[in-house]
C-alpha cells in the first residue's frame with residue numbers, strides 16, 4: 678500500500694537497523710515453480726489516489742526491418758505485485774540496500790479463508806500453522822493467502838470500497854506482525870491484497886511494525902493457493918532501484 682500524508686513522530690523498532698540473520702540456504706533441489714506475480718498492466722488496480730500513476734508505456738522505437746523494440750515506463754513504485762522497502766514506512770533501507778541473501782528465503786503460506794472482508798490473520802492462525810507444520814522457519818517470508826487475488830482483474834472488487842471510501846479486504850493483525858518479526862524472526866510479510874494491513878485500517882500498524890524493523894513487504898501476490906503451506910522457498914526478483922521505497926517484483930515460489 679501507499680498512504681500519503683502519514684507523519685512519523687518517532688521511528689520505532691531501531692530506525693531500520695537490519696535483522697541480524699540471513700535466511701537459511703535452500704538445502705534441496707526444486708522440481709516445481711509457481712509465479713506469484715500478477716502481470717503488470719495499465720489497468721492493474723492502484724492504491725486509491727495514485728490512479729494517475731498507473732503503468733504508462735511510451736514506445737521509444739519499434740523498427741519492423743530490424744525488429745528493434747524499446748519503451749520507456751512510468752508508474753507508481755507500489756504498483757502490481759511489488760516489494761515494500763523498509764524506507765516506505767519509517768525504516769532506512771531503500772530497494773537497492775536489501776541484501777541479495779534475503780531475496781531467496783523460506784516461504785510459509787498461511788491461509789485465511791474467512792468470508793469477512795475485514796478479517797485479520799491473528800496469532801492463533803500462526804499457531805495453528807505451527808501445530809500442522811512445526812515452528813515457522815527463521816528468516817522466512819510469511820504470506821497471507823486470503824483468496825483475494827482472483828479479484829485483481831476487477832479493480833472495484835479488489836479495492837472493495839464502501840460508500841464512505843473505506844476499503845474492505847483482509848490483512849495481518851498488528852499482533853500477528855509483531856509475533857512474526859519479534860518471536861519468529863520473519864524477514865518479510867506478504868499478502869494477496871493491496872496492503873499488509875487490512876483495507877479499513879487507518880493507522881497501518883503492520884507497516885509500522887514490519888518496515889521500521891528493517892524487514893520488507895510483498896503486496897498483490899498471486900497464486901498462493903498453488904503453493905504448499907510449508908516447505909517452499911521464494912525467489913523475490915526485485916530490481917535494485919536506487920532510493921526506491923518500493924519496486925514492482927517478480928516473485929517465484931520453488932518447491
Ligand SMILES: [Zn+2]
Pocket residue numbers: 678679755759760761896923
Ligand atoms: Zn506497497
